[in-house]
Amino acid sequence: MPEIVAIDTPSLGDRSYLVHDGEVAFVVDPQRDIDRVLSLLEDRGVRLEHVFETHVHNDYVTGGLALARAAGAVYHVNAADQVAFEYTPIEPGDEVAVGSAMRVRAMDTPGHTFTHLAYVLEAPDETPAVFTGGSLLFGSTGRPDLLGPAHTGELVHAQYASAQRLAAELPDETRIYPTHGFGSFCASTPTQGEESTIGREKRINPALTRDERSYVDELLSGLDAYPAYYAHMGPANAAGPDAPDLTPPQRAEADELRRRIEAGEWVVDLRHRTAFAAGHVGGSLNFGLDLNFATYLGWLIPWGTPLTLLGETAEQVAEAQRELVRIGIDRLEAAATGSPREWAGGRPLGSFPxxxxxxxxxxxxxxxxxxxxxxxxxxxxxxxxxxxxxxxxxxxxxxxxxxxxxxxxxxxxxxxxxxxxxxxxxxxxxxxxxxxxxxxxxxxxxxxxxxxxxxxx
Structure with a gap:
């Protein structure tokens, strides 16, 4: 029986998947920090043979290419995608054998992007599973407007047709494993639940319970803004991102922090909002690590602005650094750990009620x-x-x-x-x-x- 392991990235509302039969494995839509996947492979004592991308992502930098290279695996990307690196093209209808019993079949599911694929996992005497990426989500679908308003109309109709195709071609008991939809801005509407099947989606998903016009009208009327950094993710993924460098940034002392703030650079305090309000370095900004840190920092920061982090511990800074490389912010100017009084170097602290x-x-x-x-x-x-x-x-x-x-x-x-x-x-x-x-x-x-x-x- 294949084991499907979900690798959650809750801060971005995404899931990657590791699937193995006890000997060999494949991965779907891995995040940038591939050490999490490599650790799982080692823990389970399995060999990675294949990496599959459902689409060229708009909300994070993929780890697919780097993972395939690190593990010596085959990297499958839609043959229709225009990318700048070598990969193994896959087309709708293609089947890939993984191990002695698992088979992965690509399905054409445009809507979130034009070249979006879903992957159906089948094994003897097992309930099928489908990895739907940004297509069919739990009670929702992926949003169709990330490629720009000129394409939204065509993609929203394609998304409806893709959901209908999945429901028509797969058995009701088929388990669904989406990449997006756990708080991700890639979901068109809020999702429902933590697991689902095709049969459940036929009862609750607007793309399967409503006619095409009402689905389209409701989805388009509900779309709101999405993070500005999304504009940089597609090009980064098409270029073929390397594995991230998580080397700790250099330490900054109080005078350097002040110089950076006065120069218009961003100095970001990672502490909880109540601690920041009570006392902080004047001119620093507060993006707490407790919620959607990378989403909002990536959304607000002018892209390319030098960035320095302030954390209570080195572990806090390391966690933030990991979050940031997932959205392509690879370089930190510096960091400091400790307390606001140390960072201020004797200068008065700022505060607000x-x-x-x-x-x-x-x-x-x-x-x-x-x-x-x-x-x-x-x-x-x-x-x-x-x-x-x-x-x-x-x-x-x-x-x-x-x-x-x-x-x-x-x-x-x-x-x-x-x-x-x-x-x-x-x-x-x-x-x-x-x-x-x-x-x-x-x-x-x-x-x-x-x-x-x-x-x-």
Whole structure:
């Protein structure tokens, strides 16, 4: 019986898969940090023979080429893909034997990209499995707009047809193993559950329960912004990325940190948002490691800006470095570990208050404050605090002059994005309060709510 091992990358909402029969193995859609895969191969005592890519990814840098080279495996990429490296082309309908009993068959499933493939795993007396990449997800499908608006219309119809093809050609008991859909911005709508089958998808997936027009209309109306770094992932993957260099960056002392901040470089504090608010190096920015660190840092940072990390421990810096190489940020200028007082070198620390929505409700009765909502457009349109200013976090750096004068209370849905925004505002010299609270509390404490378009659009 083949064992299918999911290799989670929760910070990017993705899964890679290692499949083996006890002797030989194949891998689908490996992430950049291939040491995780090599460790699994060693632990299970199996030999990697094949690496399969479902598509040229838009949300992370692949480890496929580097893994195949490191393990001496065959690297399968769609024959129609235009890439700059040598690989073994595979086409829809091709079958690859892995070991003595496993067979992998490629299926044409365009929609997320034009050349997207799914891979069906079959073995004697076993339930089939299909690795669907960014095609059929758990209760959803991959988004069709990542190649640009000129292609979205064609791809969304192709995505519907691909889902229908998978459902028509595979048995209901077929297990589904998607790459995207665990919080990834590559999913067109939120996914449902942690496992699924073709039969389950026939009951819950809009691409299989609705007619084509209603599926297309609903999907397109629900699309929102996706991270800016996606624009760099496709070209990086087509060029053939090497294995990442995870050598620790050089250590920076307090004077160097100050010079880098004053030069306009990014110095990023990895600590939790409450610790950052209580005391931090003036001018540093807060992207905590506790949530979608790489997604939001990659989204906001002007691509190519020199980057230095601040962490409490070397392990924290190493974790952040690993996250960053997955999206192609390979070079760190420096890093420092310890405490904010050490990093500041005797200079006064910056700080700002944190609060809850109940505090905001009370304050608005006594004095005027600016309420800044940094959630995405879809979140804003669903419901927002009456009188708030709306600037999505990913637009804040360019739209700072639009933030009205005065004391700014910034919020998101949970506090993570609000802390990033608060650090940006504080670095710009603004008086800021970070609302660290669940957005569902806003209406329960009496804050008036509204629906409609943004005050600042």
């Amino acid at each position: 944190t609060a809850r929505f109940g505090d905001l409700a009370q304050v608005r009765h006594h004095r005027p404050v600016v309420v800044l909502d940094v959630r995405r457009n879809q979140e804003w349109h669903t419901r927002h605090i009456e009188g708030a200013v709306h600037i999505p976090l990913h637009e804040l750096l360019e739209r700072l002059p639009e933030v009205p004068d005065g004391e700014v209370w910034v919020h998101c849905h949970s506090g993570y994005r609000a802390s990033i925004a608060a650090s940006v505002l504080a670095a710009a010299g603004r008086q800021v309060v970070a609302v660290d609270d669940d957005y569902d509390e806003a209406s329960s404490v009496g804050l008036p709510m509204a629906e409609g378009r943004a005050i600042l659009s």
